[in-house]
Amino acid sequence: MKALKDILYKVSMNAVSGDTGISISNIQFDSRKVENDDVFVAISGTQVDGHNYIFKAIKLGAKAIVCENLPEDLANGITYIQVVNSNEALAYMASNYYGNPSENLKLVGVTGTNGKTTVTSLLYRLFKEAGYKVGLLSTVKIMVNNQTYNATHTTPDSLTINSYLNEMSDEGVEFCFMEVSSHGIHQSRTHGLTFAGGIFTNLSHDHLDYHNTFAEYRDVKKQFFDGLGKEAFALVNIDDKNGLVMLQNTDAKKYTYALKTYADYRAQIMENQFSGLLLKLNGNELWSKLIGNFNAYNLLAIYATSELLGLDNHESLRLISQLESVSGRFEYLVSDEKITAIVDYAHTPDALKNVLETINSIRTKNEDLITVVGCGGDRDTTKRPKMGHIASALSTKVIFTSDNPRTEDPAKIIEDIEAGVEPQNFKKTLSIENRDQAIKTACQMASANDIILIAGKGHETYQEINGVRIDFDDFEIVQKYLKQLQK
Numbered sequence: 001m002k003a004l005k006d007i008l009y010k011v012s013m014n015a016v017s018g019d020t021g022i023s024i025s026n027i028q029f030d031s032r033k034v035e036n037d038d039v040f041v042a043i044s045g046t047q048v049d050g051h052n053y054i055f056k057a058i059k060l061g062a063k064a065i066v067c068e069n070l071p072e073d074l075a076n077g078i079t080y081i082q083v084v085n086s087n088e089a090l091a092y093m094a095s096n097y098y099g100n101p102s103e104n105l106k107l108v109g110v111t112g113t114n115g116k117t118t119v120t121s122l123l124y125r126l127f128k129e130a131g132y133k134v135g136l137l138s139t140v141k142i143m144v145n146n147q148t149y150n151a152t153h154t155t156p157d158s159l160t161i162n163s164y165l166n167e168m169s170d171e172g173v174e175f176c177f178m179e180v181s182s183h184g185i186h187q188s189r190t191h192g193l194t195f196a197g198g199i200f201t202n203l204s205h206d207h208l209d210y211h212n213t214f215a216e217y218r219d220v221k222k223q224f225f226d227g228l229g230k231e232a233f234a235l236v237n238i239d240d241k242n243g244l245v246m247l248q249n250t251d252a253k254k255y256t257y258a259l260k261t262y263a264d265y266r267a268q269i270m271e272n273q274f275s276g277l278l279l280k281l282n283g284n285e286l287w288s289k290l291i292g293n294f295n296a297y298n299l300l301a302i303y304a305t306s307e308l309l310g311l312d313n314h315e316s317l318r319l320i321s322q323l324e325s326v327s328g329r330f331e332y333l334v335s336d337e338k339i340t341a342i343v344d345y346a347h348t349p350d351a352l353k354n355v356l357e358t359i360n361s362i363r364t365k366n367e368d369l370i371t372v373v374g375c376g377g378d379r380d381t382t383k384r385p386k387m388g389h390i391a392s393a394l395s396t397k398v399i400f401t402s403d404n405p406r407t408e409d410p411a412k413i414i415e416d417i418e419a420g421v422e423p424q425n426f427k428k429t430l431s432i433e434n435r436d437q438a439i440k441t442a443c444q445m446a447s448a449n450d451i452i453l454i455a456g457k458g459h460e461t462y463q464e465i466n467g468v469r470i471d472f473d474d475f476e477i478v479q480k481y482l483k484q485l486q487k
């Protein structure tokens with residue numbers, strides 16, 4: 001049991017009714033999880049308003065209610081706290097409840113449209129190899145040093161974040177790298193955390209269903225940097241024009257990285273091949289097994305962060321050169337018949353363009369590039385034609401297929417993608433709704449030295465159709481068909 005008034009430290013309150021001296025058991029923001037002596041935080045969401053469940057929470061045993069709007073009839077014996085912002089209140093309460101664990105370790109947040117999983121996961125591995133206890137909160141998985149947990153979100157809710165940070169702190173974890181999504185910032189999931197640093201990778205088209213306009217999306221990302229303290233560092237990619245925007249109002253120490261312009265951390269690409277990248281990085285040579293220009297940015301961010309966190313430069317260059325690609329990010333295999341299959345999580349127009357340009361820059365013109373791609377349902381519909389346009393313009397052949405349709409009709413999603421194909425590229429495209437069959441067809445179409453790119457789902461091991469997740473793994477499927485089709 002914990003004292004409610006201690007949990008409310010820093011929470012901005014408008015009114016209090018009842019006793020805040022009471023002890024509470026747990027914090028809940030979902031009425032369905034409430035048990036005796038809990039405090040229920042009512043949040044107005046995108047689907048329903050948590051305020052409608054206050055009475056239900058009380059029936060299940062809630063002793064205290066935190067809400068933005070007080071109900072008309074206040075129940076006897078219940079403490080009501082009216083707050084300015086329920087999401088922010090929840091974030092402070094979660095942090096207080098777990099003893100402010102973000103202060104016990106060096107927490108680094110990575111934000112941007114693409115590259116967050118790559119940068120956080122590789123930083124996790126780098127610092128582990130350097131001998132530290134490390135934590136990771138990422139799209140792919142959560143790590144508390146050596147313990148693995150499944151991830152449900154890129155940035156979990158504030159209670160979950162603080163619970164993992166608490167476990168990390170108990171384990172003696174010194175560094176934690178976490179992805180900070182725009183949804184996470186907007187819903188204050190990271191509010192009140194003490195960050196040792198923040199990294200901005202890039203900004204391009206995504207999530208415009210949620211944020212309405214690109215400017216709104218950018219400003220949400222900027223809020224993360226506005227919230228950093230003066231002891232923290234803010235490290236931004238200034239080849240992206242939004243990099244400097246992120247630094248405009250931050251108190252943090254400012255650092256920049258770039259390939260194309262002068263910056264604190266800069267690199268030149270000396271070689272870019274299928275076997276990896278050779279970079280000149282702040283005067284040092286760095287060989288990496290990672291592939292593609294965009295990974296040069298990720299490597300720069302990783303190197304800069306390791307220096308800002310105090311790692312020896314030569315040691316970190318040595319360790320970075322040993323890092324392998326992250327699961328589902330440019331993961332590839334070469335079949336006995338010399339067909340290369342690449343599985344990549346590119347699910348935004350920019351990521352797809354980067355990955356296709358990378359493949360085109362390292363393949364010879366007589367090899368075909370066959371792309372299999374779809375778009376997720378219940379997500380930004382405006383990125384669909386853009387992805388259709390890019391895939392058909394930059395590949396020799398394209399098969400449009402289903403991604404995670406969620407509650408949408410996959411055929412309709414494919415139509416949206418096809419709408420972006422320019423007439424001269426029509427003949428390169430075909431559509432096969434069944435993703436398994438689409439991958440099989442790509443394997444049948446390919447001959448020796450051709451490259452198959454399967455984009456959009458990367459590490460995912462499921463396909464979500466109408467709320468049900470069926471087993472589905474792009475990598476396993478392409479591996480299976482390439483083997484089966486061996487002559």
Ligand SMILES: CC(=O)N[C@H]1[C@@H](OP(=O)(O)OP(=O)(O)OC[C@H]2O[C@@H](n3ccc(=O)[nH]c3=O)[C@H](O)[C@@H]2O)O[C@H](CO)[C@@H](O)[C@@H]1O[C@H](C)C(=O)N[C@@H](C)C(=O)N[C@H](CCC(=O)O)C(=O)O
Nearest residue numbers: 029030031043045046047048050053153154155157181183
């Ligand atoms: C659009 C979105 O971000 N939604 C998140 C949000 O849910 P919501 O606002 O829709 O919640 P709601 O259903 O309207 O309910 C409002 C409140 O009423 C409560 N409630 C509801 C029903 C009930 O019976 N009782 C009750 O108390 C709910 O617990 C909630 O507190 O808050 C929930 C709790 O934190 C999240 O789980 C949920 O993530 C959904 C599942 C989701 O799919 N989110 C995706 C879009 C997301 O967050 N993605 C980002 C980024 C991905 C990227 O960058 O590529 C991520 O960080 O993962």
Ligand SMILES: Nc1ncnc2c1ncn2[C@@H]1O[C@H](COP(=O)(O)OP(=O)(O)OP(=O)(O)O)[C@@H](O)[C@H]1O
Nearest residue numbers: 113114115116117118139154294329344345346351
């Ligand atoms: N720095 C980068 N710039 C542009 N594209 C990138 C970069 N890094 C990775 N990508 C591309 O974006 C895809 C997704 O990368 P990654 O998973 O690291 O991004 P993310 O920001 O974590 O995405 P999400 O928003 O889904 O969590 C990769 O598979 C690759 O195609």
Ligand SMILES: N[C@H](CCC[C@H](N)C(=O)O)C(=O)O
Nearest residue numbers: 347375376379403404456457
């Ligand atoms: N974090 C991203 C992942 C998209 C992956 C893609 N496979 C899809 O399902 O749309 C999102 O939730 O928008």
Ligand SMILES: [Mg+2]
Nearest residue numbers: 116117139154
């Ligand atoms: Mg991610």
